[in-house]
Amino acid sequence: MTSLTRADVEHLARLARLQLAPEELDHYAGQLDVILQSVARVSEVAADDIPPTSHPIPMANVFRDDVVRPGVRRDDIAAAAPAWEDDRFRVPRILDEE
Amino acid sequence: MGIIGADLVRQDAATLARAMAEGEVSSEEVTRAHLDRIGEVDDRVHAFLQVLSTEALDAARDIDRRRAAGEQLGPLAGVPIAVKDVLTMTGVPTTCGSRVLEGWRPPYDSTVVERLRAGGLVILGKTNMDEFAMGSSTEHSAYGPTHNPWDLERIPGGSGGGSAAALAAFEAPLAIGTDTGGSIRQPAAVTGTVGVKPTYGGVSRYGLVALASSLDQAGPCARTVKDTALLHAAIAGHDPRDSTSIQAPVPDVVAAADEADVRGMRIGLVRELRGEGYQAGVSQRFDEAVAILTDLGAEVVEVSCPHFEYALAAYYLILPSEASSNLARFDGMRYGLRMGDDGARSVEEVMSLTREAGFGAEVKRRIMIGTYALSSGYYDAYYGSAQKVRTLITRDFEAAFAQVDVLVSPTAPTTAFRIGDKVDDPLAMYLNDIATIPVNLAGNAAMSLPVGLAPEDGLPVGLQIMAPPMADDRLYRVGAALEAALVDRWGHLLIEEVPAL
Numbered sequence: 001m002t003s004l005t006r007a008d009v010e011h012l013a014r015l016a017r018l019q020l021a022p023e024e025l026d027h028y029a030g031q032l033d034v035i036l037q038s039v040a041r042v043s044e045v046a047a048d049d050i051p052p053t054s055h056p057i058p059m060a061n062v063f064r065d066d067v068v069r070p071g072v073r074r075d076d077i078a079a080a081a082p083a084w085e086d087d088r089f090r091v092p093r094i095l096d097e098e
Numbered sequence: 099m100g101i102i103g104a105d106l107v108r109q110d111a112a113t114l115a116r117a118m119a120e121g122e123v124s125s126e127e128v129t130r131a132h133l134d135r136i137g138e139v140d141d142r143v144h145a146f147l148q149v150l151s152t153e154a155l156d157a158a159r160d161i162d163r164r165r166a167a168g169e170q171l172g173p174l175a176g177v178p179i180a181v182k183d184v185l186t187m188t189g190v191p192t193t194c195g196s197r198v199l200e201g202w203r204p205p206y207d208s209t210v211v212e213r214l215r216a217g218g219l220v221i222l223g224k225t226n227m228d229e230f231a232m233g234s235s236t237e238h239s240a241y242g243p244t245h246n247p248w249d250l251e252r253i254p255g256g257s258g259g260g261s262a263a264a265l266a267a268f269e270a271p272l273a274i275g276t277d278t279g280g281s282i283r284q285p286a287a288v289t290g291t292v293g294v295k296p297t298y299g300g301v302s303r304y305g306l307v308a309l310a311s312s313l314d315q316a317g318p319c320a321r322t323v324k325d326t327a328l329l330h331a332a333i334a335g336h337d338p339r340d341s342t343s344i345q346a347p348v349p350d351v352v353a354a355a356d357e358a359d360v361r362g363m364r365i366g367l368v369r370e371l372r373g374e375g376y377q378a379g380v381s382q383r384f385d386e387a388v389a390i391l392t393d394l395g396a397e398v399v400e401v402s403c404p405h406f407e408y409a410l411a412a413y414y415l416i417l418p419s420e421a422s423s424n425l426a427r428f429d430g431m432r433y434g435l436r437m438g439d440d441g442a443r444s445v446e447e448v449m450s451l452t453r454e455a456g457f458g459a460e461v462k463r464r465i466m467i468g469t470y471a472l473s474s475g476y477y478d479a480y481y482g483s484a485q486k487v488r489t490l491i492t493r494d495f496e497a498a499f500a501q502v503d504v505l506v507s508p509t510a511p512t513t514a515f516r517i518g519d520k521v522d523d524p525l526a527m528y529l530n531d532i533a534t535i536p537v538n539l540a541g542n543a544a545m546s547l548p549v550g551l552a553p554e555d556g557l558p559v560g561l562q563i564m565a566p567p568m569a570d571d572r573l574y575r576v577g578a579a580l581e582a583a584l585v586d587r588w589g590h591l592l593i594e595e596v597p598a599l
Contacts, residue, residue, distance in 0.1 A: 004470075012466045015473070016422065017429070018457070019450035031524055032466055038525060039411040039467075042483040045490060052485030053492060055312050056298045056541025057344065057567060064338035076205035082436035091431055092445045 125176030175218030198456030208305020225260030255285030280534025283546035287509035287560025298541035302337035310420035354571035358578035361395035371507035379552025403494035415484035422468025509560035
């Protein structure tokens with residue numbers, strides 16, 4: 001198994017939207033590598049003919065009655081928003097400057 | 099013994115409920131006694147992130163009024179309870195032990211909280227936890243660790259260390275925990291209290307902030323098996339708002355606790371969950387408890403679950419994978435923390451700065467592990483293989499339950515360790531859950547109850563009982579029988595031996 005480099009951790013952090021500090025990259029690179037080496041042993045027993053389990057108690061087609069019931073009030077949503085303007089969430093610009 | 103003149107905070111929930119029903123004491127008096135106790139000791143224990151004094155006293159007086167008016171109330175009406183800070187409660191901050199949710203006031207009640215209110219229970223406050231329930235020591239709370247009432251220098255377990263410590267410090271007779279890999283059972287074990295992870299889907303997850311959706315399960319915590327059963331019955335049952343909620347009657351856990359009879363039951367010792375790696379005093383108290391079960395008329399046999407040794411590895415792939423996608427919602431856009439929104443930075447930069455500032459080290463580690471395990475090229479080797487191991491573990495349980503009614507093991511490999519000992523050693527921390535994780539992967543029900551103090555350090559040891567899905571009643575049948583035999587031997591509950599704070 002290849003080991004996890006500092007550059008790999010930087011890439012993972014970017015995918016996970018975590019702006020890690022340089023010292024964090026060094027710290028986590030070693031720790032994540034140890035964890036991944038340890039958990040990789042699942043492949044020792046995961047033979048081709050074993051079906052995967054995604055849910056412990058399988059259920060399919062779960063429906064509830066289609067009736068109107070009170071939802072969350074918009075004012076409560078607005079009160080919890082980090083920024084609210086003109087009855088909408090205010091968000092930072094969505095396009096990068098290129 | 100009458101309740102008048104007794105120390106109210108040392109009574110169990112069943113005793114308090116009976117005394118209130120008979121008019122010997124009011125819910126307001128009981129609630130005030132617990133709030134006073136919290137005021138006295140919680141600066142040292144730090145079980146609570148939020149104490150709801152006004153709301154609790156209002157709720158208690160309401161119950162007293164309704165009782166006086168002759169209303170039929172639930173079996174736990176007026177009894178105070180502590181709720182882990184991962185369940186939403188309208189208008190009350192719900193932080194999940196994280197900075198990213200500091201000050202967030204949810205606009206709705208979780209189903210568990212709704213049922214507590216409907217049952218007339220009095221919510222005292224929200225308890226401390228490892229951030230987003232990731233941890234086994236409550237040291238990963240952004241608001242500081244909780245201290246174990248048996249030794250304030252030691253951890254109370256995790257992630258539900260706040261709920262367990264509140265019970266052991268007599269700050270509440272009941273508490274709600276959540277258990278994704280052992281977060282109810284391991285804290286119960288190291289604090290000398292009782293905790294149950296119900297069958298997956300037995301208690302609604304609606305309003306439980308998700309860590310790993312296929313593993314998370316809320317459940318009851320208390321100081322006695324009977325109290326745990328009463329709370330289990332109050333919160334369990336089908337909820338149409340949770341699509342994984344089981345549409346079947348709740349097993350009669352209260353009757354099972356009352357029967358407390360193991361005669362003729364077959365009990366399996368899991369060969370892979372004992373011996374090497376378990377502290378000597380843990381093994382000793384466990385073996386003694388098993389001998390008691392034999393004396394009580396159970397037939398004890400050894401069974402093998404050969405794939406359990408892979409459970410920890412599978413869990414630490416499945417959990418981070420699910421967590422990394424569940425925690426994507428904390429992006430600083432609709433609620434919670436937002437950092438660096440200076441008008442110049444892009445949404446992506448603001449998200450990354452928010453998550454960097456809002457999440458602690460363990461959460462970041464697991465998000466990155468999950469991101470790695472789910473990425474193309476690694477998915478089959480990691481996440482796919484872990485899901486297959488999950489099947490193998492379920493098959494191990496099925497084979498074992500074809501031979502026996504319940505399985506037993508020590509709940510945790512050691513007693514409570516010192517605060518700081520494992521906080522930056524993730525693998526050492528993960529090993530605390532080695533005996534509790536298989537149950538979560540398979541969806542079974544399990545209980546931890548105290549079986550003594552380890553001779554080498556005088557700290558509590560827990561025994562785990564595991565039952566098949568939807569056979570939660572068997573936990574209570576066995577747990578209550580064992581508890582009664584231990585009380586006979588000691589003359590009191592183990593928790594009575596906790597040092598005065």
